[in-house]
Amino acid sequence: MTPVLVFDIETIPDITGLRQIHELPAELSDAEVAEYAFQKQRARNGSDFLPLHLQRVAVISCAMRSDEGFKVWSLAEPKLNEGEIIQRFYSGIEKYTPQIVSWNGGGFDLPVLHYRGLIHGVAAPRYWETGEGGSYDARDFKWNNYISRYHSRHLDLMDLLALYQPRANAPLDELAKLMGLPGKLGMDGSAVWQGWLDGHIDDIRDYCETDVVNTYLVYLRFQQMRGHLTPAEHAEEVAFVRAQLEASPQEHWRKFLAAWG
Numbered sequence: 001m002t003p004v005l006v007f008d009i010e011t012i013p014d015i016t017g018l019r020q021i022h023e024l025p026a027e028l029s030d031a032e033v034a035e036y037a038f039q040k041q042r043a044r045n046g047s048d049f050l051p052l053h054l055q056r057v058a059v060i061s062c063a064m065r066s067d068e069g070f071k072v073w074s075l076a077e078p079k080l081n082e083g084e085i086i087q088r089f090y091s092g093i094e095k096y097t098p099q100i101v102s103w104n105g106g107g108f109d110l111p112v113l114h115y116r117g118l119i120h121g122v123a124a125p126r127y128w129e130t131g132e133g134g135s136y137d138a139r140d141f142k143w144n145n146y147i148s149r150y151h152s153r154h155l156d157l158m159d160l161l162a163l164y165q166p167r168a169n170a171p172l173d174e175l176a177k178l179m180g181l182p183g184k185l186g187m188d189g190s191a192v193w194q195g196w197l198d199g200h201i202d203d204i205r206d207y208c209e210t211d212v213v214n215t216y217l218v219y220l221r222f223q224q225m226r227g228h229l230t231p232a233e234h235a236e237e238v239a240f241v242r243a244q245l246e247a248s249p250q251e252h253w254r255k256f257l258a259a260w261g
Contacts, residue, residue, distance in 0.1 A: 003066035003098035006216045007089070009109045010189070010208045011055035012196050013037055018054060031197055052108070053115040057082050058196065060089050060113075061208035063216045064098065065237075070244045072213060074205045083120030086113055090124035093146070097126060099153060103172045103215045106149065106156040157218060176214045179221060182259035185210050185252070206252035213256065217241065 013034040018024065022040075024033055038048040059076040075085040090113075093100065102109055117124065131142025146153045149164070162168035177183040187195060187207045195204050217238065224234040242260070245253045 001065075001067055003064055003096045004101060004216075004219070005092070005096070005098040006063040006101045006212045006219065007105065007109065008061050008102065008208050008211045008215065009057055009112060010059040010061075010192050010204050011112060012058050012193050013050055014054050014056040017056075021054075034193065052112045053119075055112055055116075057085055057112060057116050058192075058201075059205050059208045060085055061205065061212045062089075062092070063209075063212040064096075065216070066096070066098075070241055072209050074209055076205045077201065082116060083122065086117045086120060087122045089113070090117065090122060090127055093124070094126040099155065100146065101155045101157065101215060101219050103211075103218070104156065104158045104169075105154065106159050110154070155219070157215065157222060161222070172211065172214060172218070176218060179218065180261070181214055181217050182210065182256050183214060185255055185259060206250075210252060210256050213241070213245070 015030045015033050018033050018037050019026075019028075022036065024036065028036070037050060037054070041048055041050055059074055061072070061074045061076075063070070063072045075088050077085070080088070092098075127146050129138045129141040130145050130147060131138050131140065141153075144151045144153055149159075158169055158172070161170065173184040173188070185207065187203060192204055192207075195201075220229065220234055220237055220241075223229040224231060229237065242257070245257055
C-alpha cells in the first residue's frame with residue numbers, strides 16, 4: 001500500500017526572532033517578549049495569533065499507516081532543535097513518498113514549515129517536486145504533487161470537506177466528537193505557549209499525537225464516504241488502530257481510549 005502519513009505541528013513564539021525584529025532589550029524574559037508581540041498583534045487585528053513566519057516549530061507529530069503497521073511518533077524539542085525537527089519530517093517524505101494528510105495543513109502547518117525550513121536551510125526536494133525537471137521518476141508529480149491545492153498527495157481534510165470555502169470550515173475537535181471520537185484531550189492550541197513556559201513539553205507532545213490519531217480516524221471515515229473503503233474494511237481498520245493503541249503503555253493513549261468508549 002502507499003503509506004499514509006498524518007501530521008500535525010505545535011508552535012510557540014519565535015522569541016529569538018522577535019527580539020531581533022523588534023530590537024528588544026536583552027533583559028526582557030521570553031514571556032515578556034511574547035507578550036509584547038501579542039500586544040502588537042492584538043492592536044493590529046484583535047488577535048494574539050502571530051504571523052506564521054514568527055512561529056517556531058516545537059513538535060511535529062505523525063501517524064503512519066503502511067504495510068509495516070500503524071505507528072505514532074513525534075519529532076520534538078528538547079531532543080531535537082527546530083531545524084532538525086523540520087528536516088527529519090521532510091526526509092521522511094523523501095524516503096517514503098507517502099500520501100500526507102492533515103487538518104488545515106494547507107492553511108497553517110505547511111506554510112509554517114515552509115518559512116521555518118527556509119530559515120534553517122532545510123532540504124526537501126521530493127516535497128517540492130512538480131514534475132517540471134524532466135526526471136522520469138518524477139513525471140507523475142506534474143499531475144499530482146504535494147504543492148498544488150487540488151492535487152491529492154497532500155490531502156487537507158478541513159479544506160476539502162469545506163469545499164475550499166473558509167466560511168464552511170469545521171473544527172477538528174467538534175467534528176471528531178460528533179463522529180464518536182475522543183477529540184482534543186487536556187489542552188488545545190491556545191494553551192501550548194503557557195504549557196511550554198510551565199515546562200510541560202511532554203503534555204504538548206502527547207496532545208499533538210492525539211490530534212493526529214483523531215485526524216487519521218476522520219480520514220478513514222472519509223475514505224468510506226468516498227468509496228475507497230467498504231463499511232467492513234473501515235470497521236476492520238478502526239479496530240486495528242484501536243488494538244495498536246491498546247498495546248501502548250503510554251498514559252495519553254489510556255485516556256484517549258477511555259474517551260473513545
